[in-house]
Amino acid sequence: MENGGVDDDAAFDRLASAVYIAARAGAVDCTAAFDLATSRLEVSPLDPDATELASLSLEFAEASQPRMAELALSLLAAAGFCPGFKEEPGWLASLEDAVRLVNRDLAATGIGRSCRLHVDVERHGIENAYVETWDGGTSYCGISPDCGADPVPALVAVAEDAQDPLMHALWAAWPVCPLHRLGVHAGAYQKAAVWWCGGDGGHAVAAIGEWPDR
Numbered sequence: 213m214e215n216g217g218v219d220d221d222a223a224f225d226r227l228a229s230a231v232y233i234a235a236r237a238g239a240v241d242c243t244a245a246f247d248l249a250t251s252r253l254e255v256s257p258l259d260p261d262a263t264e265l266a267s268l269s270l271e272f273a274e275a276s277q278p279r280m281a282e283l284a285l286s287l288l289a290a291a292g293f294c295p296g297f298k299e300e301p302g303w304l305a306s307l308e309d310a311v312r313l314v315n316r317d318l319a320a321t322g323i324g325r326s327c328r329l330h331v332d333v334e335r336h337g338i339e340n341a342y343v344e345t346w347d348g349g350t351s352y353c354g355i356s357p358d359c360g361a362d363p364v365p366a367l368v369a370v371a372e373d374a375q376d377p378l379m380h381a382l383w384a385a386w387p388v389c390p391l392h393r394l395g396v397h398a399g400a401y402q403k404a405a406v407w408w409c410g411g412d413g414g415h416a417v418a419a420i421g422e423w424p425d426r
């Protein structure tokens with residue numbers, strides 16, 4: 213952020229979060245939109261999006277709402293604002309769905325334990341989600357919120373994040389290709405999230421969440 217101290221950054225983050233949520237719902241508050249536009253104009257006085265948003269927010273016209281929402285989202289992106297789970301709760305829901313699918317594969321491979329999703333803001337100063345095993349283990353980096361934006365990348369990210377702590381919890385690679393006895397990796401293949409085995413030139417063992425029962 214180009215502006216001053218921590219307080220300014222915190223105030224900007226609160227404004228950005230509120231405007232983002234409103235813009236995604238298609239109804240931007242004119243005062244907040246004006247504040248966002250002027251904060252952009254302070255650092256970039258000729259910014260056309262900010263100029264247009266500032267003048268639309270002064271008009272208070274209902275018909276301008278969709279355009280204001282569009283401008284607000286583009287200004288937030290330009291300011292480097294990254295939405296988190298608070299702004300995009302659907303992203304968290306899709307990561308939760310993905311954990312359920314990984315748990316289904318744990319059950320299919322005869323492991324009677326399951327993982328859960330844990331959101332932690334403290335560890336890296338940013339809000340990431342971590343797949344946590346039954347013994348409390350997690351990966352180091354976790355999953356950034358935007359991974360939840362699309363179901364296939366969400367599932368790949370969750371399965372990848374689960375593998376490291378699962379390996380520690382099980383003291384073994386998981387899951388293992390039944391044909392080649394090799395540990396497999398999560399990946400995207402033909403627009404699906406799959407468990408990929410490197411044996412015999414590589415093959416998809418199963419879609420993640422559809423591991424064949426023993």
Ligand SMILES: [Zn+2]
Binds near residue numbers: 417
């Ligand atoms: Zn294999």
